[in-house]
Amino acid sequence: MNSITERAVRILLVEDNLGDIRLTKEVFKTSKLLNQIDTVTDGEEAINYLKKNGKYENNKTPDLILLDLNLPKKDGREVLAEIKTDINLRKIPTVILTISKAEEDIIKAYNLYANCYITKPIDLEQFNKVIKSIEEFWFTIVKLPSD
Amino acid sequence: MFTKSILLVEDNPDDEALALRAFGSSNFPHPLRVVHDGKEAIDYLLCTGGFSNRNPNEMPALIMLDLKLPKVAGLKVLQVVRTHERTKMVPVVILTSSKEEKDVLNAYSLGANSYIRKPIRFEDFVDTIKEIGKYWLRFNELPQNLG
Numbered sequence: 462m463n464s465i466t467e468r469a470v471r472i473l474l475v476e477d478n479l480g481d482i483r484l485t486k487e488v489f490k491t492s493k494l495l496n497q498i499d500t501v502t503d504g505e506e507a508i509n510y511l512k513k514n515g516k517y518e519n520n521k522t523p524d525l526i527l528l529d530l531n532l533p534k535k536d537g538r539e540v541l542a543e544i545k546t547d548i549n550l551r552k553i554p555t556v557i558l559t560i561s562k563a564e565e566d567i568i569k570a571y572n573l574y575a576n577c578y579i580t581k582p583i584d585l586e587q588f589n590k591v592i593k594s595i596e597e598f599w600f601t602i603v604k605l606p607s608d
Numbered sequence: 609m610f611t612k613s614i615l616l617v618e619d620n621p622d623d624e625a626l627a628l629r630a631f632g633s634s635n636f637p638h639p640l641r642v643v644h645d646g647k648e649a650i651d652y653l654l655c656t657g658g659f660s661n662r663n664p665n666e667m668p669a670l671i672m673l674d675l676k677l678p679k680v681a682g683l684k685v686l687q688v689v690r691t692h693e694r695t696k697m698v699p700v701v702i703l704t705s706s707k708e709e710k711d712v713l714n715a716y717s718l719g720a721n722s723y724i725r726k727p728i729r730f731e732d733f734v735d736t737i738k739e740i741g742k743y744w745l746r747f748n749e750l751p752q753n754l755g
Contacts, residue, residue: 548717551716551717552713552716552717553716554716554721554722562749564751564752567749567750567751568697568751571696571697571699571751572696572697574690574719576721576722577699577721577722577743577744577748578748578749578750579747579748579749580749591747594742594743594747595747597739598722598739598743598747599722602722602724602736602739602740602743603722603723603724604712604723604724604725605712605723606709606712606713606716606723607709607712
Protein backbone atom coordinates (compact mmCIF):
# COMPACT_ATOMS: atom_id res chain seq x y z
CA MET A 462 0.00 0.00 0.00
CA ASN A 463 1.34 3.43 -0.82
CA SER A 464 0.03 6.31 1.18
CA ILE A 465 -1.27 9.35 -0.66
CA THR A 466 1.05 11.56 1.32
CA GLU A 467 4.02 9.86 -0.31
CA ARG A 468 2.93 10.26 -3.91
CA ALA A 469 0.98 12.54 -6.23
CA VAL A 470 -2.79 12.62 -5.69
CA ARG A 471 -4.41 11.14 -8.79
CA ILE A 472 -7.42 12.95 -10.18
CA LEU A 473 -9.59 11.87 -13.07
CA LEU A 474 -11.25 14.84 -14.74
CA VAL A 475 -14.19 13.88 -16.97
CA GLU A 476 -14.92 16.99 -18.97
CA ASP A 477 -15.61 17.73 -22.64
CA ASN A 478 -15.13 21.49 -22.52
CA LEU A 479 -11.50 22.21 -23.38
CA GLY A 480 -11.58 25.64 -21.75
CA ASP A 481 -12.79 24.19 -18.46
CA ILE A 482 -10.12 21.49 -18.61
CA ARG A 483 -7.39 24.08 -19.03
CA LEU A 484 -8.71 26.31 -16.25
CA THR A 485 -9.16 23.41 -13.83
CA LYS A 486 -5.60 22.19 -14.47
CA GLU A 487 -4.25 25.71 -13.92
CA VAL A 488 -5.85 25.89 -10.48
CA PHE A 489 -4.58 22.47 -9.43
CA LYS A 490 -1.05 23.47 -10.54
CA THR A 491 -1.03 25.99 -7.71
CA SER A 492 -1.80 23.29 -5.13
CA LYS A 493 0.64 22.66 -2.30
CA LEU A 494 0.10 18.95 -2.82
CA LEU A 495 1.69 17.14 -5.69
CA ASN A 496 -1.06 15.98 -8.02
CA GLN A 497 -1.61 14.44 -11.39
CA ILE A 498 -4.71 15.12 -13.45
CA ASP A 499 -5.73 12.72 -16.21
CA THR A 500 -8.48 13.92 -18.48
CA VAL A 501 -11.05 12.03 -20.54
CA THR A 502 -13.56 13.90 -22.64
CA ASP A 503 -16.53 11.55 -22.84
CA GLY A 504 -18.43 9.13 -20.62
CA GLU A 505 -17.36 5.98 -22.41
CA GLU A 506 -13.70 6.87 -22.02
CA ALA A 507 -14.31 7.56 -18.34
CA ILE A 508 -15.65 4.05 -17.82
CA ASN A 509 -12.83 2.52 -19.88
CA TYR A 510 -10.30 4.46 -17.80
CA LEU A 511 -11.85 3.42 -14.49
CA LYS A 512 -12.35 -0.21 -15.45
CA LYS A 513 -8.86 -0.32 -16.97
CA ASN A 514 -10.10 -1.47 -20.36
CA GLY A 515 -7.88 -1.54 -23.45
CA LYS A 516 -5.20 1.16 -23.43
CA TYR A 517 -5.95 1.92 -19.78
CA GLU A 518 -4.92 -1.56 -18.68
CA ASN A 519 -1.97 -0.36 -16.63
CA ASN A 520 -3.71 2.64 -15.14
CA LYS A 521 -3.82 3.33 -11.44
CA THR A 522 -7.16 3.94 -9.78
CA PRO A 523 -7.75 7.67 -9.19
CA ASP A 524 -8.12 9.11 -5.69
CA LEU A 525 -10.75 11.64 -6.73
CA ILE A 526 -13.07 12.00 -9.72
CA LEU A 527 -14.36 15.32 -11.06
CA LEU A 528 -17.33 14.49 -13.26
CA ASP A 529 -19.31 16.70 -15.61
CA LEU A 530 -22.93 15.65 -16.24
CA ASN A 531 -23.53 16.49 -19.87
CA LEU A 532 -21.00 14.41 -21.75
CA PRO A 533 -20.76 12.87 -25.22
CA LYS A 534 -21.31 9.13 -25.80
CA LYS A 535 -22.23 8.25 -22.24
CA ASP A 536 -23.99 10.70 -19.98
CA GLY A 537 -22.36 11.74 -16.69
CA ARG A 538 -25.36 10.42 -14.73
CA GLU A 539 -24.81 6.96 -16.24
CA VAL A 540 -21.10 7.16 -15.47
CA LEU A 541 -21.90 8.09 -11.85
CA ALA A 542 -24.36 5.20 -11.55
CA GLU A 543 -21.71 2.78 -12.83
CA ILE A 544 -19.07 4.11 -10.45
CA LYS A 545 -21.31 3.93 -7.40
CA THR A 546 -22.60 0.41 -8.10
CA ASP A 547 -19.13 -1.03 -8.74
CA ILE A 548 -17.70 -2.56 -5.59
CA ASN A 549 -14.16 -1.49 -6.48
CA LEU A 550 -14.98 2.03 -7.65
CA ARG A 551 -17.72 3.19 -5.31
CA LYS A 552 -15.26 4.27 -2.61
CA ILE A 553 -13.72 6.91 -4.90
CA PRO A 554 -15.05 10.34 -3.97
CA THR A 555 -16.87 11.68 -7.02
CA VAL A 556 -17.48 15.41 -7.27
CA ILE A 557 -20.14 16.47 -9.77
CA LEU A 558 -18.91 19.59 -11.54
CA THR A 559 -21.47 20.96 -13.94
CA ILE A 560 -23.16 24.10 -15.22
CA SER A 561 -26.57 22.58 -14.46
CA LYS A 562 -28.41 24.05 -11.51
CA ALA A 563 -31.54 22.03 -12.27
CA GLU A 564 -33.09 20.63 -9.11
CA GLU A 565 -33.74 17.30 -10.84
CA ASP A 566 -30.04 16.95 -11.66
CA ILE A 567 -29.06 17.70 -8.05
CA ILE A 568 -31.56 15.18 -6.67
CA LYS A 569 -30.57 12.53 -9.21
CA ALA A 570 -26.87 12.98 -8.44
CA TYR A 571 -27.36 12.55 -4.68
CA ASN A 572 -29.67 9.60 -5.24
CA LEU A 573 -26.86 8.00 -7.22
CA TYR A 574 -24.47 8.72 -4.29
CA ALA A 575 -22.48 11.59 -5.70
CA ASN A 576 -20.14 12.83 -2.96
CA CYS A 577 -20.97 16.44 -3.69
CA TYR A 578 -22.47 18.64 -6.34
CA ILE A 579 -20.75 21.83 -7.42
CA THR A 580 -21.98 24.18 -10.12
CA LYS A 581 -19.45 25.83 -12.42
CA PRO A 582 -19.81 29.59 -12.45
CA ILE A 583 -19.53 31.25 -15.87
CA ASP A 584 -17.51 34.12 -14.48
CA LEU A 585 -13.80 33.29 -14.71
CA GLU A 586 -12.84 34.59 -11.29
CA GLN A 587 -15.69 32.72 -9.63
CA PHE A 588 -14.80 29.58 -11.57
CA ASN A 589 -11.26 29.71 -10.20
CA LYS A 590 -12.58 30.24 -6.69
CA VAL A 591 -14.86 27.21 -6.89
CA ILE A 592 -12.11 24.94 -8.26
CA LYS A 593 -9.77 26.23 -5.54
CA SER A 594 -12.38 25.38 -2.90
CA ILE A 595 -12.58 21.82 -4.25
CA GLU A 596 -8.79 21.55 -4.22
CA GLU A 597 -8.52 22.88 -0.67
CA PHE A 598 -11.34 20.82 0.76
CA TRP A 599 -10.46 17.47 -0.80
CA PHE A 600 -6.68 17.85 -0.53
CA THR A 601 -6.20 19.45 2.85
CA ILE A 602 -9.29 18.75 4.95
CA VAL A 603 -10.45 15.35 3.77
CA LYS A 604 -8.88 11.92 4.16
CA LEU A 605 -9.05 10.22 0.78
CA PRO A 606 -9.09 6.43 0.61
CA SER A 607 -5.67 4.93 -0.13
CA ASP A 608 -5.28 2.12 -2.61
CA MET B 609 -38.77 30.39 7.94
CA PHE B 610 -36.86 27.28 8.84
CA THR B 611 -33.08 27.73 8.67
CA LYS B 612 -30.94 24.84 7.52
CA SER B 613 -29.41 23.19 10.52
CA ILE B 614 -26.39 20.98 10.91
CA LEU B 615 -26.61 17.82 12.94
CA LEU B 616 -23.52 16.91 14.95
CA VAL B 617 -23.38 13.35 16.24
CA GLU B 618 -20.69 13.41 18.90
CA ASP B 619 -20.33 11.72 22.28
CA ASN B 620 -17.17 13.51 23.39
CA PRO B 621 -18.18 16.64 25.37
CA ASP B 622 -14.85 18.37 24.64
CA ASP B 623 -15.25 17.96 20.88
CA GLU B 624 -18.87 19.07 21.13
CA ALA B 625 -17.81 22.23 22.95
CA LEU B 626 -15.10 22.91 20.36
CA ALA B 627 -17.51 22.42 17.47
CA LEU B 628 -20.02 24.77 19.09
CA ARG B 629 -17.30 27.37 19.59
CA ALA B 630 -16.07 27.01 16.01
CA PHE B 631 -19.60 27.47 14.72
CA GLY B 632 -20.22 30.35 17.05
CA SER B 633 -17.11 32.15 15.84
CA SER B 634 -17.89 31.67 12.14
CA ASN B 635 -20.60 33.57 10.37
CA PHE B 636 -22.80 30.66 9.42
CA PRO B 637 -26.45 31.33 10.06
CA HIS B 638 -27.08 27.64 10.65
CA PRO B 639 -28.04 26.27 14.02
CA LEU B 640 -25.96 23.34 15.17
CA ARG B 641 -27.97 20.54 16.75
CA VAL B 642 -26.16 17.91 18.75
CA VAL B 643 -27.06 14.31 19.54
CA HIS B 644 -24.79 12.13 21.63
CA ASP B 645 -25.12 8.56 20.46
CA GLY B 646 -26.01 6.56 17.37
CA LYS B 647 -29.51 5.69 18.51
CA GLU B 648 -30.34 9.30 19.24
CA ALA B 649 -29.03 10.22 15.77
CA ILE B 650 -31.30 7.70 14.07
CA ASP B 651 -34.29 8.74 16.20
CA TYR B 652 -33.66 12.39 15.37
CA LEU B 653 -33.39 11.77 11.62
CA LEU B 654 -36.31 9.37 11.34
CA CYS B 655 -38.44 11.25 13.89
CA THR B 656 -38.83 8.22 16.11
CA GLY B 657 -38.37 7.56 19.86
CA GLY B 658 -37.72 10.78 21.77
CA PHE B 659 -38.02 12.77 18.53
CA SER B 660 -41.41 11.45 17.40
CA ASN B 661 -42.84 14.97 17.64
CA ARG B 662 -40.13 16.52 15.44
CA ASN B 663 -41.21 17.90 12.08
CA PRO B 664 -40.00 15.29 9.55
CA ASN B 665 -39.78 17.95 6.83
CA GLU B 666 -37.01 19.71 8.69
CA MET B 667 -34.03 17.71 7.57
CA PRO B 668 -30.53 18.89 8.43
CA ALA B 669 -28.52 20.25 5.52
CA LEU B 670 -25.50 18.30 6.72
CA ILE B 671 -24.66 15.57 9.21
CA MET B 672 -21.28 15.52 10.92
CA LEU B 673 -20.91 11.99 12.21
CA ASP B 674 -18.39 10.50 14.61
CA LEU B 675 -17.62 6.80 14.14
CA LYS B 676 -17.09 5.57 17.68
CA LEU B 677 -20.45 6.18 19.29
CA PRO B 678 -22.37 4.60 22.15
CA LYS B 679 -25.40 2.37 21.45
CA VAL B 680 -25.22 2.36 17.64
CA ALA B 681 -21.89 2.71 15.79
CA GLY B 682 -21.38 5.57 13.34
CA LEU B 683 -21.05 3.30 10.29
CA LYS B 684 -24.40 1.72 11.16
CA VAL B 685 -25.98 5.17 11.44
CA LEU B 686 -24.53 5.95 7.99
CA GLN B 687 -26.04 2.76 6.60
CA VAL B 688 -29.47 3.63 8.02
CA VAL B 689 -29.26 7.19 6.66
CA ARG B 690 -28.42 5.91 3.19
CA THR B 691 -31.25 3.35 3.07
CA HIS B 692 -34.14 5.58 4.12
CA GLU B 693 -35.86 7.53 1.38
CA ARG B 694 -36.22 10.62 3.56
CA THR B 695 -32.57 10.80 4.61
CA LYS B 696 -30.63 9.17 1.76
CA MET B 697 -29.63 12.47 0.13
CA VAL B 698 -28.44 14.27 3.27
CA PRO B 699 -24.66 14.78 3.04
CA VAL B 700 -22.78 12.91 5.74
CA VAL B 701 -19.29 14.06 6.69
CA ILE B 702 -17.45 11.58 8.90
CA LEU B 703 -15.54 13.46 11.60
CA THR B 704 -13.49 11.05 13.61
CA SER B 705 -10.21 10.42 15.35
CA SER B 706 -9.98 6.95 13.77
CA LYS B 707 -6.89 6.44 11.65
CA GLU B 708 -7.92 2.95 10.53
CA GLU B 709 -7.70 2.69 6.76
CA LYS B 710 -10.55 0.18 6.81
CA ASP B 711 -12.81 2.80 8.43
CA VAL B 712 -11.98 5.20 5.60
CA LEU B 713 -12.77 2.58 2.94
CA ASN B 714 -15.92 1.36 4.67
CA ALA B 715 -17.22 4.88 5.18
CA TYR B 716 -16.77 5.84 1.52
CA SER B 717 -18.16 2.50 0.35
CA LEU B 718 -21.26 2.98 2.51
CA GLY B 719 -21.87 6.39 0.97
CA ALA B 720 -20.13 8.90 3.26
CA ASN B 721 -19.73 12.17 1.36
CA SER B 722 -16.37 12.85 2.90
CA TYR B 723 -14.11 11.52 5.64
CA ILE B 724 -12.28 13.92 7.91
CA ARG B 725 -9.85 13.16 10.70
CA LYS B 726 -10.27 15.36 13.72
CA PRO B 727 -7.17 17.51 14.06
CA ILE B 728 -5.59 17.38 17.49
CA ARG B 729 -4.65 21.06 17.84
CA PHE B 730 -7.50 23.30 18.92
CA GLU B 731 -6.88 25.92 16.19
CA ASP B 732 -6.79 23.24 13.51
CA PHE B 733 -10.01 21.71 14.81
CA VAL B 734 -11.77 25.08 14.67
CA ASP B 735 -10.43 25.72 11.15
CA THR B 736 -11.61 22.30 10.01
CA ILE B 737 -15.12 22.85 11.31
CA LYS B 738 -15.22 26.20 9.54
CA GLU B 739 -13.97 24.70 6.30
CA ILE B 740 -16.59 21.94 6.45
CA GLY B 741 -19.32 24.54 6.93
CA LYS B 742 -17.97 26.74 4.15
CA TYR B 743 -17.58 23.94 1.63
CA TRP B 744 -20.88 22.19 2.24
CA LEU B 745 -23.11 25.17 2.81
CA ARG B 746 -21.62 27.75 0.48
CA PHE B 747 -20.08 25.96 -2.49
CA ASN B 748 -21.99 22.73 -2.57
CA GLU B 749 -25.50 22.56 -4.04
CA LEU B 750 -28.07 20.66 -2.02
CA PRO B 751 -31.54 19.53 -3.03
CA GLN B 752 -33.99 22.23 -1.99
CA ASN B 753 -36.09 19.91 0.11
CA LEU B 754 -33.14 19.42 2.46
CA GLY B 755 -33.40 21.85 5.31
